[in-house]
Amino acid sequence: MAATSITAMSKILAITGGVGGAKLALGLSKVLASDELLFAVNTGDDFDHLGLHISPDIDSLTYALAEENNQELGWGRQGETWQFIESLEALGGESWFRLGDKDMALHTQRTQLLNSGASLSDATASITQALNIAHTVAPMTNTPVRTIVHSDQGDLAFQHYFVREQCQPAVTGFSFNGLADARLNPVIENWLERCTGVIICPSNPYVSVDPLLKLNGFAERLTDLPVVAISPIVGGLAIKGPAAKMMAELDVPASAYAVAQHYEHHYPGLMNGYIVDKTDEKEASRITDGLRIPTIATNSIMVTLQDRVDLAHTTLGFLRDLTP
């Protein structure tokens, strides 16, 4: 495979949130070996629910890499059934978070591992290995970080905003409880010592990528590395999730341009290249000129596995071109 030689000496760090980023992550995992690619995953969406530690972004990536993700639903696990949650509802239990019967096993096993003293990183490694995933899925930190959505209906824990309230409240901002005291996962720290390039997957900039980049010293560690981000906004819409709705509510135009501007404003000089969808080809030159960030346009709407692999190749090629 051409890309294998291109990236033979690569040590790529891919920063990702949930479902959207996980699509590119799967593509990257088909192109790079497990010693060439490490995933750093948002844990700000994690929450404790029904006595379980739930890590939605880690789980979305895990199911995607195991090719066990539920393609009909767009979230959760393949071949899922709902006997647990329907029975819980009938007993008067809390059923707004739709836990599938198979999915319950993952949360239960993680919680058991954490309760027996494992770090979130070790628990994740145990689970991904059991699912025959070769690549390392590294939670951004082993310290609990909890994203809070500030909204016209008050402060909401992320899953309460995202699932229970179905993103209806209008957001006014975000905070990340525990982030100031959180330490970057040592697995990621070690990888950074030999890292040759960074990919920011097409995930929500506010609630998926920011929690990672705001981690103590993390963004600073990336400044000497080539960093390419892929826009999660295509033609003014979010492919998945509430990113476009959030931008509108924050009085930011929902555009690929605005996402680049967000990264450049908060992490000046961090991003060395940017990828937008071919729908937004006109924005590419505006970004290249206006923000002085080299930007290319390509197909970034990943429907098939081949789409995922193609975008992975394009991203890695671009990253190579940006490497001094």
Add this chain to the structure above:
Amino acid sequence: MAATSITAMSKILAITGGVGGAKLALGLSKVLASDELLFAVNTGDDFDHLGLHISPDIDSLTYALAEENNQELGWGRQGETWQFIESLEALGGESWFRLGDKDMALHTQRTQLLNSGASLSDATASITQALNIAHTVAPMTNTPVRTIVHSDQGDLAFQHYFVREQCQPAVTGFSFNGLADARLNPVIENWLERCTGVIICPSNPYVSVDPLLKLNGFAERLTDLPVVAISPIVGGLAIKGPAAKMMAELDVPASAYAVAQHYEHHYPGLMNGYIVDKTDEKEASRITDGLRIPTIATNSIMVTLQDRVDLAHTTLGFLRDLTP
């Protein structure tokens, strides 16, 4: 219904363990109204597993009274599926206790209620009401009691003996951790103030009935009441569970006689009447004469719902005959 007039003024306490006792319990629930019958249930089999508080005997009775018990398996819930436990096993989790997907909902809801401060009795009431069970299912105590099986393979927590080791170890005795400090459930205490008769269901005398009768002051409270027990041993065999195997290992003949002897030895004068299966008709007169406990023989093998109702009628009629 004839029995309704017979027992119109009854306040019956039925002492029961799991599946075996629950059969008669269902029969009794068809004959007596919810203000005429209260179930006092063993909690010595309870255990904490995968972060859940599991109460096997309460659950067996709950599913039986809701007519949701799994008749194919002989345990657990009707219409059950196994996606959770099979997925947990694939993740390397602890899967020897076969938790069904629907069953998980009950354990999760109970654990949530307990963690939010409810007593086991209140949590049970909430769950049984949600399942439209009219009668009160009263855990023997709200204090944790844990049955320990002493065996040739050392001391085993009850579910480890019963499920994980499938009753293979040879028992040498039993102890009940926490029993000395446990207080009888106040719901049962209140019922005893107006109680007119007690039925000891055909449950295992060692691990289902003894934990109840050994509760502080409980057996003493019953001495002035008519008490009828039904033998769980029929023709030298246990209808359900390891009672006969345990008796053999404890060097006690596995017989209806030996069960009566056990009760009479440990709780002298408690039992006023005893019911054996018609298979053991010859034992009935031996028990009446030898132990001076009036004993009748009837069909106690409950296959159909009508069998359960019939035994309930027979038991209540016998109890009435024994009432001064």
